[in-house]
Amino acid sequence: MPTSIGLRLTPDDERILKESALPGETTTETLRRALRLLDHDRWLHQFRADAEALRGEDLNAEPDAW
Known part of the structure; x- marks a missing residue:
């Protein structure tokens, strides 16, 4: 990784x-x-993609982890 960038x-x-x-x-x-x-924009994009993929997930139907 460069320590400086010329532009x-x-x-x-x-x-x-x-x-x-x-x-x-x-x-x-x-x-x-x-x-x-x-x-942050990249993080939001991934967050929205994950949320869309999990849209139908019902956590109440899952057994408790404990």
């Missing part, structure tokens, strides 16, 4: 960073926040 920003990238940065936030902090949001 040539496109004009659109620069616009997104400028519009997305919180007051006083550095570009690095903005990118880290964006990565965390992407990770």
Whole structure:
């Protein structure tokens, strides 16, 4: 895993960073926040897929584990 990443920003990238940065936030902090949001979005996608797969599950019909 690299310890640093080089990135040539496109004009659109620069616009997104400028519009997305919180007051006083550095570009690095903005990118880290964006990565965390992407990770959370991936987690939500998996959560929704799991919930859909278990939609008909009736836990009351299952025997108690204890």
